[in-house]
Amino acid sequence: MRSVWVMALAVLAAGCGEREPSAAEQQRMDDADVAAVKAAQEAPPVPVTPDKILYPDIERYDLFGAGCNFAPEGSMAAIVLAQPARGFMKIDGEMETFAPDAGSGDLPLGAKGKYTAGAWSFTLDLASEEGEQDGIETVNFPARFVLKNDRDQIVYQANGIAQCGS
Structure with a gap:
């Protein structure tokens, strides 16, 4: 007891x-x-493979103008166009138009470092070092590109070359 x-x-x-x-x-x-x-x-992100923006796309959508384009390593074709007033990507065969984020960093020729669209946002980060002159009106910069979905999840990222010119 x-x-x-x-x-x-x-x-x-x-x-x-x-x-x-x-x-x-x-x-x-x-x-x-x-x-x-x-x-x-939260569901895991669904990876995206951006389509190449080719010259017929540039003509069809009137994408001419000064700014920067980005091509991933191993490719010469741009997947992103970043211009002062708008940005463009081709995703699943559809051309997406992006608005520049005024608060983001400045890139050459008035382009911005971040752009947003309804379901997407992207950042284009140029290496801080000087680019290499490529032709009369263009300069190539080492760059990093990141595409995010509307839940701020990375769906595509790549290193490559940003070519800035008019």
């Missing part, structure tokens, strides 16, 4: 040492739990 009382007192004493979390601690734990549930529910 004595051992039963000793056990009961030991269990009660063990429970006395735990304190309730403060309201701020509880809020942090709740926020972490909610974030974990949301992360588990």
Whole structure:
């Protein structure tokens, strides 16, 4: 009988040492739990392979103008056109028009570093070093391109060359 009382007192004493979390601690734990549930529910990004923008596309959609275009490593064809007033990509055979983000960094010839469209956004980051002159009106820069979906997930990224000119 004595051992039963000793056990009961030991269990009660063990429970006395735990304190309730403060309201701020509880809020942090709740926020972490909610974030974990949301992360588990978010679908993984669906990869995108941008189509090449060819000269017939430039003529058809009147994409002429100064700015920068981006071609991924191993390709000479542009997949992105970044101009001062708009940006363009061809995704799943459809030409997408992007608006420049006025708060993003400036690229040569008035192009911007970030552009957004309804379901997409992209960033074009030129290497800080000087580009190489390529012809009379163009300069080639090492560059990094990232395309994100409307959930801010990366769906395509590549290193390559940004050719800026008019």
